[in-house]
Structure formats: C-alpha cells, structure tokens
Amino acid sequence: MGEFELIRKHFLPVAQTVPAAALVLGPGDDCAIQRVPAQHELVFSIDTMVEGVHFPNSYPADRLAWRALAAAASDLAAMGADPVCFTLAVTLPAAEEPWLSAFSRGLAAASQAFGLALAGGDTTRGPLTVTLQVHGVVPVGQALRRDGAQAGDLICVSGTLGDAGAALDYLATDEPTPDQSAVLARYHRPRPRLALGRSLIGRASAAIDVSDGLLADLQHLLDASAVGATVEPSKIPLSPALRHLKGEQALRYALYTGDDYELCVTLAPANWQALPDREREALTVIGTVESARGLRLQGDTGAAGDTGGFDHFRRDS
Amino acid sequence: MGEFELIRKHFLPVAQTVPAAALVLGPGDDCAIQRVPAQHELVFSIDTMVEGVHFPNSYPADRLAWRALAAAASDLAAMGADPVCFTLAVTLPAAEEPWLSAFSRGLAAASQAFGLALAGGDTTRGPLTVTLQVHGVVPVGQALRRDGAQAGDLICVSGTLGDAGAALDYLATDEPTPDQSAVLARYHRPRPRLALGRSLIGRASAAIDVSDGLLADLQHLLDASAVGATVEPSKIPLSPALRHLKGEQALRYALYTGDDYELCVTLAPANWQALPDREREALTVIGTVESARGLRLQGDTGAAGDTGGFDHFRRDS
Structure with missing residues (x-):
C-alpha cells in the first residue's frame, strides 16, 4: 500500500x-x-x-x-x-x-x-x-513564558511527580503489584494540564512543563528568569504508590525523572492567595524564588546547598 | 555534549x-x-x-x-x-x-x-x-489550492523538469561530465519557487509543487479539482543537459521523477494572457484542463490515451 x-x-x-x-x-x-x-x-x-x-x-x-x-x-x-x-x-x-x-x-x-x-x-x-x-x-502578549519569575514568587507543581519515572522501571514487570499498576497507568496515559495552564494566564509569572525532571526543568525556568530558588523536598507531592517506596527512591524519581507532564509554575504570593479553589487544589507550593542564582534544596546535608550537593539523589549515580 | x-x-x-x-x-x-x-x-x-x-x-x-x-x-x-x-x-x-x-x-x-x-x-x-x-x-481565502482547476484552464510548469531525477542516477559518478555536473547542481541546491508562487495569487486557479513527479503531482491536482487533462509531452521544458540524452530518457525523468521542486499550476487563458512578463517567462504551457476525468498524454501510441498507456515511460519498468 x-x-x-x-x-x-x-x-x-x-x-x-x-x-x-x-x-x-x-x-x-x-x-x-x-x-x-x-x-x-x-x-x-x-x-x-x-x-x-x-x-x-x-x-x-x-x-x-x-x-x-x-x-x-x-x-x-x-x-x-x-x-x-x-x-x-x-x-x-x-x-x-x-x-x-x-x-x-x-x-x-x-x-x-x-x-x-x-x-x-x-x-x-x-x-x-x-x-x-x-x-x-x-x-496577544499573554502567553506563560519561562522568563517572568521574580524573587519572592512561590514555586508550585501540579499533581504528583515521579510516577512516570518509576513506571519506566516497572515496564518489564510481568505481574505488577497494585502500586506498580497505578504508576504504569500514568506512564501509558499522561494527561497534559491544558485546562490548568489556560486558567493560569494572567496569574502565573512563569511556567514550564516537567518533561526532563523537576530539577532540570525548574533550572531552565530560573535561568530564563535570571533568578534562583530554594525548594523544600519534603513538600514535593508524591502519589500514594510512590510513598510506599523505601528510603529516598520516591524523591529521586520526583526530582530527576520526567514524563509526568505536570506543570511547574511561579506565582506572586498575592496571586496564589487569589487563585480559584480548583487551581489551588491542583497545585502544591514547593519552594520560593530568590534573587540569588542557583537552585538550593532545603535540608540537603543539613543545610541549603546547591543542587550539585544533591548528587546522591541522581538516578544514574 | x-x-x-x-x-x-x-x-x-x-x-x-x-x-x-x-x-x-x-x-x-x-x-x-x-x-x-x-x-x-x-x-x-x-x-x-x-x-x-x-x-x-x-x-x-x-x-x-x-x-x-x-x-x-x-x-x-x-x-x-x-x-x-x-x-x-x-x-x-x-x-x-x-x-x-x-x-x-x-x-x-x-x-x-x-x-x-x-x-x-x-x-x-x-x-x-x-x-x-x-x-x-x-x-484570507487567497491561498493557491489544488482544488480550483476548471475545464479550459491552461496547465503550466515552471523552469525545467527532470534534472534532479537524472542527478540521482549520477550521484555515484566519480568524474561527472559537464552535463552531469549541471543536473547534479540542481539536485544539491534546489530553489523553491517562492516569488513565483506569491505572484500567482489571484491569477492561478490551482497549484501543486512537483515533488513526486509531474504526472503523479498533476494527477493529485486534477483529482482534487474533479477534472481531467491532456498534456503534450513535446512541450515539457527540458534543460540543455537533459536534451542531450538519447531516446525517451529525458522525458521519462521529466514525467516520473520529482525533487526539482518546480510548480505545476493551472490558469484561465485570460489570466495567462494578462500575466506580467516575468511570470510568463518562468512558466511553460504544457496542456489543457478538460472536464473528462483522466490524464491523457498527446501522441501516446499515435493518439491521446490515459497515462496507463504510458507505462513504457515508467522509470522502474
């Protein structure tokens, strides 16, 4: 044919x-x-x-x-x-x-x-x-871009992170556990946040989708905006399935793997307060934009350090 | 990197x-x-x-x-x-x-x-x-499409056809002749007819670019317009290099090979007469649109026949 x-x-x-x-x-x-x-x-x-x-x-x-x-x-x-x-x-x-x-x-x-x-x-x-x-x-002129984040803005992510990354490790599993099935579904059928993105027009100062991993994508946004940030790993939203994982594995997936297609956005605190309930419920505040360049993870080796210090989190290490 | x-x-x-x-x-x-x-x-x-x-x-x-x-x-x-x-x-x-x-x-x-x-x-x-x-x-509404050709329109092509097809046969040639070098240049550095296309807005009734071969692409245009045509092979413009080829080889390249990225357009005769010199010189009339479906080549086995009768021209036969 x-x-x-x-x-x-x-x-x-x-x-x-x-x-x-x-x-x-x-x-x-x-x-x-x-x-x-x-x-x-x-x-x-x-x-x-x-x-x-x-x-x-x-x-x-x-x-x-x-x-x-x-x-x-x-x-x-x-x-x-x-x-x-x-x-x-x-x-x-x-x-x-x-x-x-x-x-x-x-x-x-x-x-x-x-x-x-x-x-x-x-x-x-x-x-x-x-x-x-x-x-x-x-x-005209209303698109959410990467370059609008300002010191003092809140950093938010939609949904939960890391499921699709975990799924990649389960794809070869013949008889997945219920937890594994739950994360596999997210890998096979991701749902881009189209409605959420539209409703953040005029509210978010910057946005990026999480396709390469939260830290990598947030870093792109911070670089484009010429700012830095501190993120609190303990606040990163994880699915019930991922919370069952031992040790730092869940956080590793959430920080370093993409494919979830969630959004990472920044908002001025006043705009966050004024968000309609539906958008507030879809988002979790995970950190703050700061004028000092660099991406710091709170609690890293007992104190905020740059992401270079988080190499023990890296998936391929 | x-x-x-x-x-x-x-x-x-x-x-x-x-x-x-x-x-x-x-x-x-x-x-x-x-x-x-x-x-x-x-x-x-x-x-x-x-x-x-x-x-x-x-x-x-x-x-x-x-x-x-x-x-x-x-x-x-x-x-x-x-x-x-x-x-x-x-x-x-x-x-x-x-x-x-x-x-x-x-x-x-x-x-x-x-x-x-x-x-x-x-x-x-x-x-x-x-x-x-x-x-x-x-x-708005002015794009040249494939579906506007009408019976009585003239069929024109820009430039010369078949060079890039011939070039494909010469690509492996270590020391090309001057004729071969000329057609190789057309293969390596095709020039899309952007200025000509723009100037045909409001003048041509239909247009297509010749990327798969004249007969195949003209057939798409005729199908979209629900009309037929007769083409005169003797009028198909050939480069000097192709005219040096023996027998029907040049015409075979011109009818059945693409990659020249010339335009094939249809125009009402009055619009053809009214064309500025530059556009007229860039185009050659090769046939006429007719209401009877099918693409006929004049002179095929002594009379107009459908392209099925032209199988002896096919490049892969």
Whole structure:
C-alpha cells in the first residue's frame, strides 16, 4: 500500500475526530491553513519520539500515539495556550495494518481528549520515529513564558511527580503489584494540564512543563528568569504508590525523572492567595524564588546547598 | 555534549540569521510564538527526510540541510504563501562536531535564501532523520489550492523538469561530465519557487509543487479539482543537459521523477494572457484542463490515451 493510501485509510478518519473551526484547510493539499483569531497569537512546538530512546521497543502503538500527542500538548499547557491542531510526521519500517490501526485509534482518542485536530502530516519509510507539532492560540502578549519569575514568587507543581519515572522501571514487570499498576497507568496515559495552564494566564509569572525532571526543568525556568530558588523536598507531592517506596527512591524519581507532564509554575504570593479553589487544589507550593542564582534544596546535608550537593539523589549515580 | 549545548552552539546562531518581526518568541521556551497579520491566515506543512530513503547515505550535511528546507519551502510556494519561519526536528546517531557545523551552515544559507527564520526545534538521538515544518501567511481565502482547476484552464510548469531525477542516477559518478555536473547542481541546491508562487495569487486557479513527479503531482491536482487533462509531452521544458540524452530518457525523468521542486499550476487563458512578463517567462504551457476525468498524454501510441498507456515511460519498468 502506497503512502497516499496509507494516509487516507488510517489518518484521514482521525482528522474528522475533532471539528476545528479555526482549521480552514486540513490534510490533502501542499499545506494546511489555520485562522488565528484577532488579538491572538499562534503558539507552537515540535517534538520527536524515537523507538528505543523515548519509548521502549515494541511499545503498543495506541499508547505511543497517546503519549506522543500528550507530550507535545504539554508544551501548549505550559504556555497557557488554547489547543487547536497538530501535524504528524511518522516514519515506519513497514506498513503493518494492525500497528497502523492501533496507532490511529490511540491518536484519535488523544486528539479528542486534548481538543487537537489533525491538520496534516507526512508518512515515510525508515526506523520508527514519531514527530508531532502542536498549535495553540493565546491572547496577544499573554502567553506563560519561562522568563517572568521574580524573587519572592512561590514555586508550585501540579499533581504528583515521579510516577512516570518509576513506571519506566516497572515496564518489564510481568505481574505488577497494585502500586506498580497505578504508576504504569500514568506512564501509558499522561494527561497534559491544558485546562490548568489556560486558567493560569494572567496569574502565573512563569511556567514550564516537567518533561526532563523537576530539577532540570525548574533550572531552565530560573535561568530564563535570571533568578534562583530554594525548594523544600519534603513538600514535593508524591502519589500514594510512590510513598510506599523505601528510603529516598520516591524523591529521586520526583526530582530527576520526567514524563509526568505536570506543570511547574511561579506565582506572586498575592496571586496564589487569589487563585480559584480548583487551581489551588491542583497545585502544591514547593519552594520560593530568590534573587540569588542557583537552585538550593532545603535540608540537603543539613543545610541549603546547591543542587550539585544533591548528587546522591541522581538516578544514574 | 548534551542536547541543550548542542542546540545552543549550532542551531541558535541560525535563529539569528533571518530577522522575523512576526516571530514574537523564538527557540528556548516550551513553545515559539508567531503573530499572524490581520486579514491573513497561517499556512503550514511538515516534511520528513530519512537517510537512505530521501537522501543517500553519508550525504554531505550542508546539502542535506539546504535540500530539506527547500523541499519544505516548496510547499509554501505551491500555496502562494509568504514564508515566515520553520521548526526543525533532527534525529542524529551521534553528536559529531563537523557534521553539526556543516548542517547548521547549510541551514543558515537556506534560511536566509528563503526568508525562513528558525523558530524552534527538537534534537534527539537515533537514525538520521530530518523533519521540518514551514510556516507562511496568505491573505484570507487567497491561498493557491489544488482544488480550483476548471475545464479550459491552461496547465503550466515552471523552469525545467527532470534534472534532479537524472542527478540521482549520477550521484555515484566519480568524474561527472559537464552535463552531469549541471543536473547534479540542481539536485544539491534546489530553489523553491517562492516569488513565483506569491505572484500567482489571484491569477492561478490551482497549484501543486512537483515533488513526486509531474504526472503523479498533476494527477493529485486534477483529482482534487474533479477534472481531467491532456498534456503534450513535446512541450515539457527540458534543460540543455537533459536534451542531450538519447531516446525517451529525458522525458521519462521529466514525467516520473520529482525533487526539482518546480510548480505545476493551472490558469484561465485570460489570466495567462494578462500575466506580467516575468511570470510568463518562468512558466511553460504544457496542456489543457478538460472536464473528462483522466490524464491523457498527446501522441501516446499515435493518439491521446490515459497515462496507463504510458507505462513504457515508467522509470522502474
């Protein structure tokens, strides 16, 4: 089956899943066309997942499609953007019907869940790689960026951290315990914080999604804002499953692994106080932005030190 | 060297190459931000090139970067869009300094030549694959699409066809003849028809770029417009180098190979007559749109027949 038949049969139905008024022209022409509403800007991000690097070999195709779109959509959440549409470039070693069918099923489910319409794509032959670009819109000048954090702001994270990192260690487990099943579900079906991101527009001073690990991603935000911070590890929200782990293992997952696709945001204390209940409940305060550069963990070797001192937490040490 | 250092060192300078007022936020945040002017729409397309499939193994990195951006930009040309910016997802087996340096050099040159600013990207480890998404803008409702061709319209192509196809046969040649060198240059450094595409807005009834081969791409245009056509093979423009080839070889390249990134457009005869000299000189009339479906080649087995009758022209036969 040629490229055109492939696209038509499996991906075009996905393009019908989410009606997007802003999508003037969808798949099938040289380009797609999107209308951006007056007083709004286009927000976009491209992400690649490579087999054996970003997901395990022989990972189920429906889960792969969901995870890939979730990871890309999480970047829209971190900007506070309204999701609109996405493009898909998928490179496949062979056109296998069951794989394509499962992949398009997962893609349609994620497309609907996140409100992202398939706008176009490219299908090529080669080692399994999935590249997605997501498009959203924000009111002009209102996007949440990394560079707005100010000394005195509170640092918050959404949900709980570390589950997806723990899941990576459980993927090969034949009969997972209930705790392991709980964290595996979070790895297979992450939910980007799109609604939370949108509701933080005009409230948060800076935002980033946690895709590489809390400390790494928070450091990017602090660098972009030219500030520092102290984080209290004891305040980092952990799932019940992770709290059952012994020693520092849970905290290690929470600090150094990504893939949870939660948000890390900074807010002025007054804005935190004024947050609607729903947003307050979705967030946990874990630290404070400070003018002195560097990321300090409270309680590290008995006193606040820079993250270099936390090497005993590193996952690969 | 980590992903972040890689991006910073080699790709961020490329982002400085083309100043784009419409690019509110470039690389470095979760998303990039683009402003779309009032009364304009966003036009975008994603394209992947895989080593060993879309370009030869060990193909020079500077040429690869140019070709990849040219191929993507050609889709903007086919819509008549003004180029604005692009994203780059590059998957690399290893971070080799000379390769990255050559790639970013080619990318900067193409970026400048086509007026496309680097807006963001993703660098991952894996088999060599380059995915690019290009963004342009067009006045609302004015994009050139595939579905506007009408019976009686003239079919035109820009430039000459078949050179890049011939070049693929010469790539392994150690000492190319002057003719071979001429066509190799067209393969290595294609020039998408951005200015021509823009000037055809409001004049052409339909357009497509020739990336898969004239007959295949024209067929897509005819299908989208629900019409047919007769093409006169003797009118297909060939370069001097191709005209030196014996027998039907030149025509075979021109009809069945892509990679030239020329445009194939349809125009009402009155619009063709009214074209400014520059556009008329860039285009050659090769046939006529007809209401009867099917693509006929004049002179095939002594009379017009459908393209099925032209199987003796097929490159792989």
